[in-house]
Amino acid sequence: MPATPAWPPRSAPRLFVPGPLAPDAAVPIEGTQAHYLLKVMRASAGFAVVLCDDMTGEWAAEVAETGKRDLTLHVRAQLREREQVPDFTLCAALLKKDRFDLVLEKATELGVRRIQPVLTRRCVADKLNLDRARTLVTEAAEQCARTALPELTPPVKLDALLRDWEASRALFFADETGGEPASRSFAAHPGPAALLTGPEGGFDDAERESIRALSSAHPISLGPRILRGETATIAGIAVWMATGGDW
Missing domain, CATH: 2.40.240.20 (Hypothetical PUA domain-like; domain 1)
Incomplete structure (x- = not known):
């Protein structure tokens, strides 16, 4: 039968x-x-x-x-x-439209709880259509069988992000000038976390200094190669999820 x-x-x-x-x-x-x-x-x-x-x-x-x-x-x-989502926030500098679309899609697929777009001095893009972005995030969640949508917030300037930062949340800073290997840093600082990634031209010296001055900031390295903004974002999320997330 x-x-x-x-x-x-x-x-x-x-x-x-x-x-x-x-x-x-x-x-x-x-x-x-x-x-x-x-x-x-x-x-x-x-x-x-x-x-x-x-x-x-x-x-x-x-x-x-x-x-x-x-x-x-x-x-x-x-x-x-509804799934229990790891307490992980992506703070991603705005990129060109198609590249930031990829960031939104893959961050959703990889399981982030919150996406905070960031405006830096070297950002090529300075605006984000939130309605369109939420549609992209929703479609990505549908395709990868998520039961929880990531929270997507309006873009904020980097200085405001740092000024209002929650001290108990580790801010892992993907710094192209170097830092502790990502997996080692993630393992050493468990708990609520966020990943900050830069724009096409990277952070300028003053921004880098401001980020490093934050007590909860941890500069990290994502390997020996210089990664594009969208690649660094995807790689960083993947390593964190494998180290301290739900993988």
């Missing part, structure tokens, strides 16, 4: 929706999400969808009704509770 297929199937699309979700709830879907389900996925009654609300966790649902531009989902059962 053939085994009963798992439900919902692993191929079921995932969407973040407003919550809280609960069994038997009716969830209206409109706009781009409805277009995706109706036109791209060809969803019809009974089609399985996995929903997350960034509050209660992950839920199995199915299409109950469809219209021309909207549909209604029926929540059936909870699959997972």
